[in-house]
Amino acid sequence: MTAGKRLLSPVFERLLAMGFAHLKPCPVTILMGDPDWSEDPLAPPEAWAVIREPSAEFMGVRASSLLEKGPILLMPPWERQTETPSLIDSPLAKRGGRRVFYAYENVLRDCRPAGTDSVMAVLTPSELWTSDAQWAASLRHDLEEHWDVHFLLYSSGAISGIHHNFVIAAAFLRGKSVHRPPLKIFQARRDEEESTVEKDFETLLTRGGGRTRYGYVIRDLPPLTERLDFDRHDPVVLQQRADLAGFGGLCALGDLFVTVPHIHRAANARLISSEEKPGTVRLVTGRDIQRDGTITSPADEVCWVEAEPEYLLEPGDLVIRELYGYGDPHGFVVAVMTEQDLPAAASNSTVVLRPRANVDQQQIRFAVMFLRTPLARTLAGRSGHHVIVSRLTALPVPQPDEALTQAFNDLNAARLQLEKWQKEADSLLESVFTYETAAQARSKIIEQGRALRLRVEAAALLDDLGHxxxxxxxxxxxxxxxxxxxxxxxxxxxxxxxxxxxxxxxxxxxxxxxxxxxxxxxxxxxxxxxxxxxxxxxxxxxxxxxxxxxxxxxxxxxxxxxxxxxxxxxxxxxxxxxxxxxxxxxxxxxxxxxxxxxxxxxxxxxxxxxxxxxxxxxxxxxxxxxxxxDYSLLHVTDVRWDSLQKTAQVHYRELMGDHPVVPTRSMVLPSNDLESGSLHLRDSDHRLHLLRPFLIGQDCPVCRAWSTFHVDRVPKSGVLLKSLEHGHVVQEVSQGTTAVLESVGLL
Structure with a gap:
């Protein structure tokens, strides 16, 4: 991060002041790094002192001494360095070798509270609290040894001179106590009314649990080694995640797909070719993946690569855009590779998932649909700009149960049928000027179009409730x-x-x-x-x-x-x-x-x-x-059991619609517990449920029409039935009806 003008926004400063006032209402000292923070904060509150510490090496010690006098706002340097930090005494900090690390890591490890009433707020990139990386988990673990985290305040656009999408975190820490306090996490949205955000934060500060509009309280505290990005512990998101099981079941995305290696344009530069030539294939980038699920056609700027076999994509592979803007409200941008898109390989700006051998098309289709939802992005984490593969493969994906699978199959069949009719209509319209005479064209269009028009008219009637x-x-x-x-x-x-x-x-x-x-x-x-x-x-x-x-x-x-x-x-x-x-x-x-x-x-x-x-x-x-x-009323007229095949040939009349005269149909079922002559309900899974004695179907002795009856009264003279269609009341002549009514609790 380069030096430059970095001023805190007024609303962010007011939120910081509210946090300090809640934890320790007394003057605050701002301790800033130099030259990383080249300007003073914008209009610091009265009685807040600003102190600069040019050396990051001594900044932690300086902060510890200031904490003996009162609360501090620590603004450590954020620059990156490629060397191993000097303090690696944490059991989680075993890194091995050299890596890029942030200067503030040692600063925070050096900070020590003067007592349990010491209060410090520290500004860092949100990555410290939201990353799964070992260095971040290690630093959070080390902080937990000396500090309790009371609030985490996330905000974008809070510092001028930094891109408005860059998210920073203000962590309010207090000296370690015997009992960890509840953790309050707040997300300050820059696109909301400032007064609304401030009022909501004020409400959250006084809460012992629950959720406000922009924040919530965690009472069952996770260890600080676990990432604390806003969506991960949001009660609303947790409820949405739990609700996914209502589709039928859940599984990890990694149980359905395996990852496919991609070609890094820098690390694999030797494979890159400037133009198409024998042996090269197209390199698909994140920009080539469209939200409608298609891959753009090759253009002049397309890269070509000499891809080795393990990099080659296959039909059915999912190619996912890897980079997103912060605050992007949409789901993942996913395309399914087709034969027309191949041969191709994927670049490092994509993530490629290949279906496992035992996964069927319905599971793949359902997973793709879910990945395109905002909830999928939320559950996988929106705290950064890049898709983290480990989080993606661990993403819980709903799996349809048998009923939902059948519904999807039916919908897909309906879609294909509609597409077929559309193609027929297009073909017919395009043929209008291909006939020898206008009279022939007119006759053919009217004659062949009649069936299509009748189909559409019949389908349109389904929108009419009465029909x-x-x-x-x-x-x-x-x-x-x-x-x-x-x-x-x-x-x-x-x-x-x-x-x-x-x-x-x-x-x-x-x-x-x-x-x-x-x-x-x-x-x-x-x-x-x-x-x-x-x-x-x-x-x-x-x-x-x-x-x-x-x-x-x-x-x-x-x-x-x-x-x-x-x-x-x-x-x-x-x-x-x-x-x-x-x-x-x-x-x-x-x-x-x-x-x-x-x-x-x-x-x-x-x-x-x-x-x-x-x-x-x-x-x-x-x-x-x-x-x-969706629940057919069936009158079962005959049941014939095949003892060898263990199946029943069932003959029935489907009493759906406003007329009882319907054809007799048949079906084969693997059970022999159906009553011939009784009414049954067929559910969406095609299971039959006996309706007797609650509903009884028979010819009405009064009007001689087929009718559906329910028990109306049971005087001493016997059981009286009442027709649902005509209201006729008739005497039940079957033996044992009273005993049956007693068995189901009606008598």
Whole structure:
């Protein structure tokens, strides 16, 4: 670092003054190196003395003597020297040979507190506290023998004459005590309002734990040999890191990839060629890697090298830009090498990772996606400008579970299909002037474009909530929704209003019954079943809107359900009424239902507005229930077990959409525990869950239409079932139904 004008910024000085005032409110002495610090600090606070010590050799001793009189701000020299430091008495300081070291290393080792109340703040490059290097860990270890670190204040742009991206650290030290105090780490952002930063630092100084906007407190103190860069111990980052396991699992990036050597343009200068000639390959630099994941085409300034085999890149290698600007908010810049980019070798401004032999494409794709996120850069460390390979290979990378892998495969298949359709459209458009006559061109464009247009129109319908419900929701809900839309389109306001309320109740009823069935299967009971059981046994009025809502509200807050695997369908059901907006909409619909049941009819003048409001509330619930489209309602019609193959041939009807007349399909499963004639739920992992006796599918004796029933009442005369589609109440004729209801807790 060359000598020059280096003045502390006003806001940084005020932060330093606040730190001293908190630890030891008395005049501070500034001890500066010379000539490294050629100018005095900018407007030092009153009563702060400035002392210069020209010799770095005696600066530590001078600081120790000043500490006997009061606190000091130590600004040691930062220049680099290529020789072994004179003090290497630390067990961690075994370096062997000569190296580049900073002059402040010996200065800090020479500093000794006068007592436990000695306070010293020292300004150094942040590297001292954020580096994994042995020299930095050794120096931090030596400091820990005599000092407690109370605050670490990081800032960029705090000293004029130094690049605004260069980060310095102010470490506030106090004489070693019996009990280490909590460590407070603060990051002063130069792009934020100064008063906001100062107020936040003032708040942090008084905190015993927790986090402020720009800082936090570490109570479980790591050893000082461990690096202390801001992101490494930030509670927010630690929570984000822990949350990654929710994707299915975690592994180190080094478990998926091995590093590939690169060609250093200085150390391997003998391999560099100024132009392409036989035997040379392109040298890919960090600048050649684009954020869109591509490698730039060779240009005039491209280097060519005579690369040895171990340097040659292969298809599928990840090439990562090695140099970043401080504060760059983006993730890693990564490109995946293709056949078109080869032959090539990588320069020292890149890091190259090669997939291990046992890693599949889905894992590679997921890792690349994660590396491009800001969180990946944060977890790997943003404290410097260069990518540290050891931190990169230790980076925790989320790995998709089976369900997420299938979802990615489906999305990728959809992407490829869309690309295929786009190519077909492009080809068709480009052929318009290739026909012999305009009439031929017109006919071909209209005829061949019809299929493409129909595909797009069908796909666009999926953005329409009504179309999704009518075609992809379970039959009971889809049927009720279709009736609602029909009533509303006919402007039959009273019937439409009633249909909206009916649809809302059936949506909650169906979802609650599924939740109860899944809960029973998982061994989890719902307290809301008690009220349902009492109504069923009473025989007068069965469960209704409020009972179904109670089940779903309990599901949303149940601690038992949180312990289920992430892919379990109950997690989606928990979200139906999990938001305040959905809960409020449900309550308003419930109130409307009660008013209608107790003859508090809406005046015809107010009915249009009431209908509009009720339908908006229903729409909120249906939007929250889109997950139902992923959980098929199946009526298993036949199961044939093959004892030799240990597989079951299952015939079923998929009751999704607003009509029960659907074709019978078949599938092969490795289990024989399915009930022929019963309803099952198929989840996203294609597992089947029995819904009986909560939901029962059969022809309705009243209307002769296929219907879905739930238990409505159990008077002395027997079990009464109620149709979700038509509301018809029928007598259950199957034997043993009462015993089954008792076994699942409904009686």
């Amino acid at each position: 999704t419900v009518r075609t992809r929701f379970p039959y009971p809900v889809a049927y009720r929704w279709r009736e609602t839309e029909a009533r509303m389109s006919a402007r039959d306001l009273e019937a439409a209003y009633g249909a909206v309320l009916d649809t809302a109740e059936i949506l909650l009823c169906y979802t609650a019954q599924v939740a109860l069935a899944l809960g029973r299967e998982a061994g989890i009971s719902f307290g809301a079943v008690t009220a349902i059981r009492e109504k069923l046994a009473g025989g007068r009025s069965g469960p209704g809107f409020g009972d179904w809502a109670a089940v779903l509200h309990e599901a949303a807050s149940s601690r038992q359900l949180r312990s289920l695997p992430a892919e379990h369908p109950l997690h989606d059901i928990r979200g139906l009424l999990g938001s305040q907006e959905a809960a409020d909409a449900r309550q308003r619909l419930n109130d409307r239902r009660n008013d209608q049941a107790h003859l508090r009819r809406i005046d015809l003048v107010d009915l249009p507005a009431a209908l509009q409001g009720a339908f908006a509330e229903l729409t909120i619930l249906v939007e929250r229930a889109r997950f139902l489209a």
